[in-house]
Amino acid sequence: MTASNASGFPVRSASVVLAQTNIDTDQIIPARFLSTTERRGLGQHAFNDWRWREDGSANPDFAFNQPHNAGRSVLLAGRNFGCGSSREHAPWSLRDLGLQVVVSSEIADIFRGNALKNGLLPVVLPEAVVQDLMTRPDDVLTVDIEARELRTPDGTVHTFPLDAFARTCLLEGVDEMGYLLARSAGIQHYEDTHHAR
Structure with missing residues (x-):
C-alpha cells in the first residue's frame, strides 16, 4: 500500500453510481456553461439538467443530490462515458464536484485525454466488473495509481492501464504545464549547456 500525497491519491471512497450508458459531455456540463475559463464553481453545473428541476430546486432522485452520496469521490458510470464533443469543462466540472476517479467499461478517448490533463483519473475495467461494483456502491474502494x-474491501484487485507520464502528473497533482514549470530550472540548464549546433 502506498502513502497518501498532496494529489489526493490513493483514493479511498465509496461510489456514486450513474448506470446510464452514453453519458455525453453535454450531459456532464451543458454548453450554456462553457463561456467561463474559471474551473471553480463548475461543479454546481455538473449534470445540471439531471440535478436541478426547472424551478431551480434539487431533483431528489438524482444520485448526486442524495445525502448518502455526499463526499464520495469515485463515479461508477455506464458504458461509453464522456462521448460527444471535446470540452475541458467536463472534467473541470467533475473535479469541482469532488470526483477524483471515473470508472466505466468504456470511456471516450477525447474525454479520457482531457480528464488525465486535468487531474481526473479515468479507469476502464471489464463490463462485468463495473456492473458488479455498481451493486455495491457503499463499498469503500481504494484506487492506487502508483x-x-x-x-475492493474483500481484497479483489483490478489492474488498469495508465501511462507513466499521466501517472506522474496525477501523483504530483499537476497538469502538463505544471509538470514543465516544476522542471523549468533543469530545462533552462539543459538549454544553457547544449547550444544549438
Whole structure:
C-alpha cells in the first residue's frame, strides 16, 4: 500500500453510481456553461439538467443530490462515458464536484485525454466488473495509481492501464504545464549547456 500525497491519491471512497450508458459531455456540463475559463464553481453545473428541476430546486432522485452520496469521490458510470464533443469543462466540472476517479467499461478517448490533463483519473475495467461494483456502491474502494490498481474491501484487485507520464502528473497533482514549470530550472540548464549546433 502506498502513502497518501498532496494529489489526493490513493483514493479511498465509496461510489456514486450513474448506470446510464452514453453519458455525453453535454450531459456532464451543458454548453450554456462553457463561456467561463474559471474551473471553480463548475461543479454546481455538473449534470445540471439531471440535478436541478426547472424551478431551480434539487431533483431528489438524482444520485448526486442524495445525502448518502455526499463526499464520495469515485463515479461508477455506464458504458461509453464522456462521448460527444471535446470540452475541458467536463472534467473541470467533475473535479469541482469532488470526483477524483471515473470508472466505466468504456470511456471516450477525447474525454479520457482531457480528464488525465486535468487531474481526473479515468479507469476502464471489464463490463462485468463495473456492473458488479455498481451493486455495491457503499463499498469503500481504494484506487492506487502508483500500483495501477482498484481494490475492493474483500481484497479483489483490478489492474488498469495508465501511462507513466499521466501517472506522474496525477501523483504530483499537476497538469502538463505544471509538470514543465516544476522542471523549468533543469530545462533552462539543459538549454544553457547544449547550444544549438
